[in-house]
Amino acid sequence: EIDFSKLPSDTPASIRTLLRRCLHRDPKGRLRDIGEARVAIQEQLATPASHTAASTAPAQQTPHNRLVWGVSVISIAATAALAFVHLRERPPTVETMRFQILAPEQTTLINSVVLSPDGHGFAFLGPGPDGRVMLWVRSLESVDVRPLIGTEGATTGFFWSADSRFVAFATNGFPGRLKKVDISGGPAQPLCEFTGSFRGGDWSAAGAILFGVSPSGLWQISENGGTPTPVTKLNLTRQETQHSGPVFLPDGRKFLYFRASTGGNESQSGIYTGSLDATPEQQSTSRLLVAESNPVYAPSLSNIGGSVLFLRAGTLLAQPFDSAFQPNGNAVSLAKDVGNFGSSGWFSASANGHLAFRTGRAAAQMNQLVWFDRQGKRLGEVGAPMEMGGGGVQLSRDGERVVITRTGPGIDLQEAHVWIADVSRGIFSRLYSSEDADTAPAVSPNGYVAFSSTLNGAVGDLYWAPANGLGSPEPLLVKSPTVKHPNHFSPDGRFLIYDDHIPPQDLYILPVGAPSAGGERKPIPFAVTKADETFGQFSPDGKWIAYSSDESGRREVYVQGFAPDKVPANAVGKWTISTAGGDKPRWSANGKELYYIALDRKMMAVPVKLGPMFEPGVAKPLFETNVTAFNPYDVSPDGRFLMNTIAASAAPPSSPVTIVLNWQAALKP
Numbered sequence: 001e002i003d004f005s006k007l008p009s010d011t012p013a014s015i016r017t018l019l020r021r022c023l024h025r026d027p028k029g030r031l032r033d034i035g036e037a038r039v040a041i042q043e044q045l046a047t048p049a050s051h052t053a054a055s056t057a058p059a060q061q062t063p064h065n066r067l068v069w070g071v072s073v074i075s076i077a078a079t080a081a082l083a084f085v086h087l088r089e090r091p092p093t094v095e096t097m098r099f100q101i102l103a104p105e106q107t108t109l110i111n112s113v114v115l116s117p118d119g120h121g122f123a124f125l126g127p128g129p130d131g132r133v134m135l136w137v138r139s140l141e142s143v144d145v146r147p148l149i150g151t152e153g154a155t156t157g158f159f160w161s162a163d164s165r166f167v168a169f170a171t172n173g174f175p176g177r178l179k180k181v182d183i184s185g186g187p188a189q190p191l192c193e194f195t196g197s198f199r200g201g202d203w204s205a206a207g208a209i210l211f212g213v214s215p216s217g218l219w220q221i222s223e224n225g226g227t228p229t230p231v232t233k234l235n236l237t238r239q240e241t242q243h244s245g246p247v248f249l250p251d252g253r254k255f256l257y258f259r260a261s262t263g264g265n266e267s268q269s270g271i272y273t274g275s276l277d278a279t280p281e282q283q284s285t286s287r288l289l290v291a292e293s294n295p296v297y298a299p300s301l302s303n304i305g306g307s308v309l310f311l312r313a314g315t316l317l318a319q320p321f322d323s324a325f326q327p328n329g330n331a332v333s334l335a336k337d338v339g340n341f342g343s344s345g346w347f348s349a350s351a352n353g354h355l356a357f358r359t360g361r362a363a364a365q366m367n368q369l370v371w372f373d374r375q376g377k378r379l380g381e382v383g384a385p386m387e388m389g390g391g392g393v394q395l396s397r398d399g400e401r402v403v404i405t406r407t408g409p410g411i412d413l414q415e416a417h418v419w420i421a422d423v424s425r426g427i428f429s430r431l432y433s434s435e436d437a438d439t440a441p442a443v444s445p446n447g448y449v450a451f452s453s454t455l456n457g458a459v460g461d462l463y464w465a466p467a468n469g470l471g472s473p474e475p476l477l478v479k480s481p482t483v484k485h486p487n488h489f490s491p492d493g494r495f496l497i498y499d500d501h502i503p504p505q506d507l508y509i510l511p512v513g514a515p516s517a518g519g520e521r522k523p524i525p526f527a528v529t530k531a532d533e534t535f536g537q538f539s540p541d542g543k544w545i546a547y548s549s550d551e552s553g554r555r556e557v558y559v560q561g562f563a564p565d566k567v568p569a570n571a572v573g574k575w576t577i578s579t580a581g582g583d584k585p586r587w588s589a590n591g592k593e594l595y596y597i598a599l600d601r602k603m604m605a606v607p608v609k610l611g612p613m614f615e616p617g618v619a620k621p622l623f624e625t626n627v628t629a630f631n632p633y634d635v636s637p638d639g640r641f642l643m644n645t646i647a648a649s650a651a652p653p654s655s656p657v658t659i660v661l662n663w664q665a666a667l668k669p
Contacts, residue, residue: 002023004016004019004020007019012044014043014044015040015041015044018031018037018041022037095662095665096661096662096663096665096666097660097662098658098659098660099658099659100656100657100659101138101656101659102656103126104126104136104138104143104145107126107127107128107145107147108126108127109124109657110124110125110126110127110133111125111156111339111341111344111346112124112125112156112339112344112345112346112347112348112358113348113358113657114158114159114160114356115348115349115350115354115355115356116160116164116350117160117161117163117164117350117351118351118352119350119352119353119354120139120140120141120164121137121138121139121140122137122138122140122356122657123135123136123137123138123148123158123167123183124136124137124138124657125154125156125158126147128147128152129147130152132152132153133153133154133155134147134148134151134153134154135147135151135154135158135167135169135181137167140659148167148181148183148188149187150179150181150187150188151169151179151181151188153171154169154170154171155169155170155171155172155198156198156200156341156342156344157169157170157200157201157211157212157244157245157344158170159200159201159202159203160203161180161203161223162203162205163205165182165183165184166180166181166182166203167180167181167183168180168191168201168203168209168211169181169188170194170198170211172197172198172628175193175194175195175550175554175583175599176193176194176195176196176197176198176213177190177191177193178190178191178192178193178194178198178209178211178221179191189225190225191209191221191223191224191225191226192221192225192226192227193554194213194219194228195213195216195504195532195555196214196216197213197214198211198212198213199211199212199213199214199242199244199245199343200212200244200245200246200294200344201246202246202247202248202255203223203248204248205252206252207222207223207224208220208221208222208223208248208252208276209221209222210246210248210255211228211246212242212243212244212245212246212257214242214243214244215234215241215242215483215501216230216504217230217231217232217233217234217243217280218230218231218243218246218257218274219231220276230280231276231280231283232257232274232280232283233280233281235259236459236481236482237481238261238265238285239262239265239458239459239481240259240260240265240268241260241261241262241459241483242259242260242343243257243258244258244260244294244343244344245258245293245294245295245343245344246274247295247297249297249325250299250306253275253276253277254273254274254276255274255276256272256273256274256288256297256308257271257272257294257295258270258271258272258291258293258294258295258343259271259272259287260343262437262454262459268287269291269292270288270289270290270291271287271288271289271291271295271308271310272284272287272288273286273288288308289310289319291310291311291312292310292311292312292313292340292343293311293340293343293344294310294343294344294345295308295309295310296308296309296310296345296347296348296349297349298318298349298350298351298353298355298664299351300320300664301352301353301664304322304323305320305321305322305323305328306320306321307320307321307664307667308321309334309347309349309355310345311338311340311345311347314336314337314338314340315333315337315338316334316335316336316338316345316347316357317331317332317333317334318331318332318334318663318666318667319331319332320332320667329667332666332667334355334357334663334666335347335357335359335658336359337359337360338357338358339359339360339361346358346359346360349663353661353662353663353664354659354660354661355659355660355663356657356658356659357657357658357660358656358657358658359655360655366385366386366387366647367385367386367387367388367628367644367645367647368381368385368386368645368647369381369382369383369393369402369404369426369644369645370382370642370643371640371641371642372623372640372641372643373639373640374605374622374623374639374641375622375623376603376622376624379640381426382402382421382423382426382642383421383426383428384426385647386406386428387407388405388406388407388628388629388644392404392405392628392629392630392631392633392644393629393631393632393634393642393643394441394442394443394631394634395443395635395636395642396443396467397443397445397491397637398637399423399636399637399638400422400424401421401422401423401467402420402421402423402634403418403419403420403431403441403442403443403449403467404418404419404420404421404428404441405417405418405439405440405441406419406428416437416438416439417430417431417434417437417438417439418430418431418438418439418441418449418451419431420441420449420467420469423642429469430469431449431451431465431469432465432469432471432472432473434453434473436454436455436456437454438451438452438453438454438455438463438473439451439452439453439485440452440485440630440631441486442486442488442496443467443489444464444467444493444496444512445489445491445492445493446493447466447467447468448464448465448466448467449464449465449466449467450463450464450486450489450496451463451464451465451486452483452484452485452486453473458478458479458480459481459482459483460482460483460484460485460501461475461476461480461484462475462477462478462486462496462498462510463475463476463478464476464512476496476510476521477498477510477520477521477523480500482500482501482502483500484498484501485498485499485534485630486498487499487507487534487535487536487537488537488538489512489538490538490542490562491540491541491542493512494511494512494564495509495510495511495538495564496510496512497509497510497526497536497537497545498523498536499534499535499536504530504531504533505532505533506527506529506533507525507526507527507533507536507545507547508524508525508526508528509524509525509562509564509569510524511564524564524567524568524569525567525568525569526545526560526568526569526570527547527549527560527568527570528568529549530551531550531551532549532550533547533548533549534547534548535548535583535584535585535630535631537585537586537587538562538587539587540587540588540589540590540591540610541591541610542562543561543571543610544560544561544562544610544614545559545561545562545570546558546577546585546586546587546594546596547560547585548583548584548585548596554599555581555582555583555599556576556577556578556581556582557576557577557578557582557583557585557594557596558574558576558577559574559575559577559594559614560575561573561614573614575614575616577594577596577606577616577619578596578598578604578619580598581598581599582596582598582599583596583597584596584597584631584632584633586633586634586635588635588639589635589636591608591610592607592608592609593605593606593607593608594606594608594616595622595635596619597625597627597632597633598621600624601624601625601626601627602621602623602624603621603622603623603624603633603641604620604621604622605619605620605621605622606618606620625643625645626643626645626646627643627644627645627646628644628645628646629644631644632644
């Protein structure tokens with residue numbers, strides 16, 4: 001029973017009656033409409049003297065207390081009516097809601113979309129007005145889509161700041177660069193440089209940025225930029241090829257990431273946990289989940305535990321975890337045929353319970369081999385556009401043959417193989433048939449092609465095979481725990497210079513004559529330092545080696561003498577060739593020029609004199625390049641440049657973005 005005696009003593013009788021009717025147990029005796037309550041209150045306010053209070057002593061009615069109890073009664077009556085209605089209702093059933101967003105008219109969607117942490121919108125890659133890929137953002141609350149100026153050249157793996165104000169992105173190059181851009185406008189701000197291929201990242205609420213680089217591992221910097229510090233390193237015993245897609249857990253110190261292994265260790269691939277408080281050597285090697293993609297972590301809306309989202313055989317799965325980060329039940333299937341670009345899955349989740357994904361196949365980046373003259377004039381093509389990556393392009397010394405590395409869908413280096421063609425015909429064929437990956441070809445002057453291969457479960461051993469395609473691969477250097485890439489042969493064919501991904505990369509000389517008495521060819525160190533050295537190139541007279549190194553803090557081109565009878569095999573004398581950053585050196589056939597690509601992507605030419613001493617001149621720009629891959633170009637004997645240029649992407653998948661609101665309802669029993 002309701003104790004109406006607790007009402008203020010000066011409550012008018014008419015109002016007491018009104019309240020009893022509002023709160024009557026029997027619906028038939030209850031007030032039918034709040035409008036009736038309004039009329040009763042207005043009448044009491046208009047003629048308070050005509051009503052007597054329930055107390056024996058009449059109370060003084062003032063405008064103030066009449067207003068107070070009038071407002072109070074309205075509130076009580078309204079609340080009582082609403083409370084009764086809700087008491088009669090069943091608890092609402094929270095369900096998921098799905099809708100789809102088509103590609104905007106201004107551009108096309110390329111591969112993945114990434115929701116902002118607050119769930120108000122998403123970012124995606126798409127061609128800009130000039131055809132170059134850049135970042136775009138779209139709100140879920142409107143149809144407006146706009147480009148983020150200054151993000152041209154951005155690659156897959158971009159990510160948001162925890163407050164949804166910034167998007168961090170990378171551009172792969174020589175070197176790669178990590179930047180951030182305010183989505184409200186303004187120029188892109190540099191954060192750091194890196195060597196290798198970008199493999200995704202995350203940004204904690206505390207301002208730490210974690211990102212992956214292949215083939216080194218995960219790195220950490222501040223949100224204000226600086227020098228990256230290593231957080232993980234590849235486990236060479238398990239033949240790991242990449243650490244990618246890091247994502248912070250709620251404490252901002254622990255994180256999840258994807259490890260990929262090859263060469264018979266594929267069963268070790270999956271999602272692992274790590275910590276910023278551990279050294280690279282101390283990170284856990286115990287796998288958390290079997291997966292085929294980078295992870296996405298979604299906190300529970302109840303703030304108790306969360307879920308890890310990942311791909312397995314094209315199915316998007318969510319594995320719930322409790323507050324102690326222990327698996328809480330079985331993984332739940334959320335969607336089928338979700339796309340991916342390498343280990344980067346086409347899905348993301350926000351902190352407020354939104355999920356976004358796309359189905360379909362990755363749009364392939366197409367490349368075209370193009371001839372250019374010294375002024376950058378396009379002279380013609382070799383072959384048709386195709387998927388190329390990794391090893392790039394190298395000509396034979398006579399300029400009649402070209403070797404390249406072709407990749408699988410989505411630039412999948414696990415499906416990469418060496419192809420060869422006569423330059424005049426431009427018809428490519430496999431160097432040899434094998435299911436094992438083979439990359440980074442180098443052409444010998446005596447009719448062989450050296451390459452890095454995963455034959456016999458190797459992570460990247462050195463082999464060679466006849467360039468005419470009629471023979472089987474023969475081992476050059478095997479049973480090594482590290483990835484090795486051929487760079488170049490000496491002009492007499494006696495030596496091969498290669499880089500060894502220890503990391504950092506170092507340069508070694510391999511005599512390629514008959515194996516020693518022990519049955520193995522013995523490599524000789526050439527440039528083995530704390531810096532990263534790669535892309536070694538013999539001069540036409542065989543006495544000098546040009547290469548690139550980051551010993552100065554950024555990548556530059558150097559030349560050093562070659563002494564095959566010494567250990568290390570470098571002679572006295574070392575010259576810095578580039579003055580403001582440079583990479584990818586190549587010699588002219590006559591030995592009178594040395595070329596390299598500057599940081600602004602311009603092709604540079606340096607006049608040189610070979611002889612008892614090396615004499616370099618002053619570098620001058622030739623033309624701007626648009627190249628990709630590790631070996632992006634070569635120079636023919638007649639001085640033309642054969643460039644592995646970025647063509648257009650294949651037609652991107654037409655699938656829309658599927659948005660799922662309250663997707664976590666699917667996790668409940």
